[in-house]
Every structure is written in structure tokens, then in C-alpha cells.
Amino acid sequence: MKLCRLLCFVLTLPLHLMKITGLYGMYKRLFPLLAYNITFSYNDKMNQTKKDLFRNVSRFANTDGTLRLLEIGCGSGANFKFYPYGCTVTCTDPNPHFEKYLQMSMDANEHLTYDTFVVVSGEDMEGVQDESVDVVVCTLVLCSVRDVQRVLQEVRRILKTGGAFYFLEHVLSDPCSWTYFFQQVFEPLWYYLGDGCMITRTTWKDLEAADFSELHLKHIEAPEVTLMIRPHIMGYCIK
Incomplete structure (x- = not known):
């Protein structure tokens, strides 16, 4: 496995050089278009899963019926129809080039009210006030942030007491599986193609260590998605 991973790493050297020289920035402009198109396929396959995930979001609304929701790494707005x-x-998203595709999703989901689009990383959302939102959502994002624990600290900071953090993330597979083997081998290449996506993270451990008052988490196998991101975790935490 180590030899196969090394060979894969060698194949990524041109991409690594592009990142060092700044040419990789061109891909960051292209990535939102790719993500926008992939969204339709992923949502079709994960439609029931996402419905199940967000089925009780309204539980965290205020007594006047209002619900303030912040999405970290919103991308092209793949989750809007489930809110x-x-x-x-x-x-929020660190890539400003998503805004064009985000607007398309906003126009298609008029049942929601939209506040602002903030170009910011999940690790540092200092522009968002403490305890200012009822729900935070993060799907397929913790795989690509620099510091998962730092993101979860920020989530706890901006959530009101009693608010909820919803997550859906692909994670590392069982070490006895072929999926685990391919994840280990192809991660160097996947990292560049997925704009920093890591396919070997054990994100459930970060959630368990994040000091939420409640954690509702389950492991699932995502149907019909690419083998290397088939193992998922989903659920929500309460502050």
C-alpha cells in the first residue's frame, strides 16, 4: 500500500508544482463549476439521506417562529431545498468564485430568506457574532478545512445555547476494507482534484471531542457514490 501511495504521490508532482507557483489558483476558479454540476448527481443519490438529516431543523426555531441558519462552506447551495x-x-465559503452558482440556487429556492454571502474560512468567522444563530450546517466541508477542531470551536461560539450543528461528511473506511486501501493510495491525487479534500479523516472523533452537550451521530454507507467517499457520518450536535 505504501508503494502504491508513493507512486500516486509522484503522479501529483506537477499539481504540487502548480500550487507552489500559484498556477493552481486557476483550478480554484474552475472548481465551483465542477462542484455545481456534481451537486445534482450527489443530491439525487443522497436525497432521502438529506431529508432524514434535516427533518427536525425546525425544532430549533425561536418562539416567534424565526430560524437563523448559517451554512459553512455553502458552495453552490446544494442544501437549500432541504431547509x-x-x-x-x-x-459562508472561502472560495469567492462560488457566488455565481450560489445565486442560481437562491433563485431556485424562494422559500428561504437570504442574508449575506461571506467569503471566510470555517476556522475564522470573526465577522459572525457570538451566539447569533440557531442552526449551523456543514456538509462535505470538514474534509477540506485546515483544522477541524478550530472549525468546531467557531461553531460552538456562534451557536446560541440550545442550538444545533448539522453535519454530513465522508470519512475514513474500515481498515479491513478495499475502500480503506484505495483511500490511502489515492488521497494525494484526490487532495488536488477535490480542492484540498482529505479522504482519510476520522471526523467522528473530532465531533466526539468537541464538547457539545449532545451528539447524535451515525455511520452510513452512501448509496451509489464514488467508492472512496462512500463511508459517511451524519447527524447533529446540540450546544
């Missing part, structure tokens, strides 16, 4: 009618959504 309850009338909630106010704040979108």
Missing part, C-alpha cells in the same frame, strides 16, 4: 420554509440563511 424549512421561511428560515433566514447566511452563507
Whole structure:
């Protein structure tokens, strides 16, 4: 396995040089278009899973019925259609080139109210006030952040007491599986093609260590998606 991973790493050297020289920035402009198109396929395959994930989001609304929701790494707005009618959504993403595709999703989901699109990383959302939102959502994002624990600290900071953090993430497979083998081998290449995506993270351990008052988490096998990202975790935490 180590030899196969080394060979894969060698194949990524041109991409590594592009990143060092700054040419990789061109791919960051292209990635939102790729992600936008992939979204349709992923949502079709994960439609019921996402419905199950977000089925009780309204539980965390305020007594007046308002619900303030912030999404970390919103990308092209793949989750909008699963959010309850009338909630106010704040979108954040470190890649400003998503804004064009995000607007398309906003136009297609008029049942929501949209606040702002903030270009910021999940590790540092200093522009968002403490305890200012009822729900935070993060799907297929913790795989590519620099520091998962730092993101979860920020989530706890901006969530009101009693608020919830919803997550859906692909994770490392069982070490006895072929999926695990391919994840280990192809991670260097996947990292560049997925704009920093790591396919060997044990994100459930970070969630368990994040000091939420409640954690509702389950492991699933995502149907019909690419083998290397088939193992997922989903659920929500309560502050």
C-alpha cells in the first residue's frame, strides 16, 4: 500500500508544482463549476439521506417562529431545498468564485430568506457574532478545512445555547476494507482534484471531542457514490 501511495504521490508532482507557483489558483476558479454540476448527481443519490438529516431543523426555531441558519462552506447551495420554509440563511465559503452558482440556487429556492454571502474560512468567522444563530450546517466541508477542531470551536461560539450543528461528511473506511486501501493510495491525487479534500479523516472523533452537550451521530454507507467517499457520518450536535 505504501508503494502504491508513493507512486500516486509522484503522479501529483506537477499539481504540487502548480500550487507552489500559484498556477493552481486557476483550478480554484474552475472548481465551483465542477462542484455545481456534481451537486445534482450527489443530491439525487443522497436525497432521502438529506431529508432524514434535516427533518427536525425546525425544532430549533425561536418562539416567534424565526430560524437563523448559517451554512459553512455553502458552495453552490446544494442544501437549500432541504431547509424549512421561511428560515433566514447566511452563507459562508472561502472560495469567492462560488457566488455565481450560489445565486442560481437562491433563485431556485424562494422559500428561504437570504442574508449575506461571506467569503471566510470555517476556522475564522470573526465577522459572525457570538451566539447569533440557531442552526449551523456543514456538509462535505470538514474534509477540506485546515483544522477541524478550530472549525468546531467557531461553531460552538456562534451557536446560541440550545442550538444545533448539522453535519454530513465522508470519512475514513474500515481498515479491513478495499475502500480503506484505495483511500490511502489515492488521497494525494484526490487532495488536488477535490480542492484540498482529505479522504482519510476520522471526523467522528473530532465531533466526539468537541464538547457539545449532545451528539447524535451515525455511520452510513452512501448509496451509489464514488467508492472512496462512500463511508459517511451524519447527524447533529446540540450546544
